[in-house]
Amino acid sequence: MLELKDVSLTVEDGSEILKNVNLKVDDGKFVVITGPNGGGKSTLARVIAGVRQPTSGEIFLDDLDISHKSITERAKAGISFAFQQPVRFKGLTVHDLLNLASTDGFISKSEACKYLSSVGMCANDYIDRELNDSLSGGEIKRIEIASVLIRETKISIFDEPEAGIDLWSFSNLIDVFNDMYKKIKGSIIIISHQERILNIADEIIVMSKGEIINQGPKDAILPSLLANSVPTSPNKTCPKQEVHL
């Protein structure tokens, strides 16, 4: 179980990016965090993974207090994180990255290909490719997702996995998360604006202005989100205040 207690993050100019966030993600749950852009979703995910340090609050993974643990320690404790904008590496190949991601530090090409295929990639075309600028945004994104799938950790966090992925692959992506949910015992946390991803969630958390403004089972939250997403007159709509679905 992942638990956040009163987690806040205030930056130098005094802006409160996260305000007293309290959150519990039980084992085996599929949780989607949604809400307007700039609402603190990605920051929350980064705080859980240890990429950003909160100003105050506590984070527990099961009974382990990971509040002050490093990124590495959290990764070893069972937290995986797929970045919204994956980084590129000159020289490292797709296979190298998947090797590093695997528990044993090595994964056979055939096994690695299985994970690449699951994210809609023709594995043989990619396994020896460098993770450099020659890969498209969608390709590097799918490799990023595969690098998290391979770890099979207690908590797998995906920051806007659909961003940059074409429609055909997006359909496969839903299948990937469904399969992952069935196979692994851990919990999945996805940050997303996509209705189809919200639809496969157990629970939905809505964040706005650094706070959790609503949370609960999908069936309780999704209808109101869909209702609120009906566009109003364009000249009265502020994109940052709209829940994108």
Add this chain to the structure above:
Amino acid sequence: MNDIAQELLRQVTGLEKLPDSAFNIRENSKGAGRKVTENIDIVTKEDQSGIDIIVKPNTLNDKVYIPALVTCSGVHDQVYNDFFIGENADVTIIAGCGVSTDGCDGSEHSGIHRFFLKPGSKVKYIEKHIGFGSGTGKRIINPETYCELEENSTLEMETSQIRGVDSTIRTSKAVLGPGASLIINEKLMTHGDQYAESQFEVEMNGAKSSCKLSSRAVARDNSKQLFVSKISGNAECAGHSECDAIIMDHAVVSSTPEITANSIDAQLIHEAAIGKIAGEQLIKLMTLGLTEAEAEEQIINGFLN
């Protein structure tokens, strides 16, 4: 051949034992072993220190090893090796130099290699330089490579120097005929107070000739590196020079490109990027469970792979 020589040979060429193919091993300025084959002849020069390596026309998928080993301090070796590659031959040449010093005197090796590629021939040239030993004497390697590529010939050069060489000035010059192709991939890592300089100069004289020069370098500690590339396009041709360097600690890296189009049909590009390891790269690998030091090592190993 003593243990040091065997270790240098292994590190420079990857050989655990003498190869079946042609070879010439030079140890401390003297010949330490040679084998010629039906297709590859090796002849000692009479006017200066060095050898001629003669590959017969139409030789296919053959190899020749030409390592130079310096196993002790106080050696100052200079050698002139010329490679004559016959028409339509396709060969791999494994060369390079290992220098080990165990005393306070330095050692130095300067290998001047000239390649003459006849039409349609193809050469893969693998050159590795390495230094080690407990001595305080400087290990210096100054290789010079000169290439003449005739019509439709191809030279692919992989050159690397990963550790242990205190000072190096690496000079590579090439003249390309019609349809000739030159590819140079350089991998370089310096540390401590080392200095490395790479000088590339390519003249593309023939129509539809091409060259691609690529250097990936890591500079650590207080080391210094200079990368200079000069490409002249004198006909319809394509040239690309690329220098990527990771800089760490207090190291200094300079890159000086010079591309000159003497023909309206010449297409020349130079790219250079110098910077430290990106924080996002470290963070990504740390989210996979690597420590920062492990992540750094993986990034560097991959970069120089």
